[in-house]
Amino acid sequence: MGGDRGQARERLRELPPVFSYRMAIDAGIAKSKLYRLRDEGFIETVGRGRFRVTDAELPPDLELHEIAQRAPEATICLVSALSRHDLTDQIPAAIDIAIPRGRRRPVIEAPVAWHSFDPETFDIGHTELELDEETVIGLYGPERSIIDAFRLRHLEGHELAVEALKRWLRRPGSSPAALLAMARDFPKARPALQTALEILL
Incomplete structure (x- = not known):
């Protein structure tokens, strides 16, 4: 028994x-x-159906671990992604997470604002954020996050999108042409994005 x-x-x-x-x-x-082992104190519960070895250090992004484990396709988007890329000072009350439209939204304890994105464009601008050696979560890159801010400006406001674009343009290596090329797949975003670029450049 002890060996087991x-x-x-x-x-x-x-x-x-x-x-x-x-x-x-x-x-x-x-x-x-x-x-x-839980009753003996070797492991402890840290959420619904989630555990950790008691003497193991808690990861800094505990909520993201839960999201990644419960929704493997989950991808950080919108304000949360812009914040990760230092393109906004806003701190969202809930973590903005995109999943492909039609997928089930899991029940989780972390504060999440779920967004359903078109499966055909879901992987455009998709990168990964490493949480530890074995766990990653999807993260939209800066360009895709800016496009989404323009595309969904009715949710977060036009100012968020413009401010993120301004910050991005100040970065070495930023390519407005590449940004507009990516935006071709998002017809709801491209006109407003192109207008903002013409004003700012």
Whole structure:
């Protein structure tokens, strides 16, 4: 019995700092052993169906870990993405997360503002943010985030989009031509974006 528990402990230490119930089961740890280790204090619950080894350091982006584990296609977008790229000083009350239209929105504890994006353009400008050695979450790059700010300016306001564009233009290597080329796939954004560029340049 003790040997089994020891093996379970070693397997848990091989998982990411915060892991889900499903990840533990997939690692070969029986439900009864998982909850026994919790009752013994070896692991602790950090959210609905999520755990960590008690002496393991909590990751800085705990909420993003939960989102990444519950929604593998989740991608940080809009104000949250602009903030990550230092293109706005706004701090959103909830994390802006895009998923392809038609996908189920998981129930999670983190404060999330869900956005459904067209599956055909979902991967344009898509990058990844590494949370730890084993966990990544989608993140739209600066150009795509600016395009989305113009495309969805009725949600966040025209000022957000223009300010992000101004900051981006001040950066070495920023290419308005490349930005407009990406915007071709977003007809709702391109006219307003082109007008703003003509004013600012």
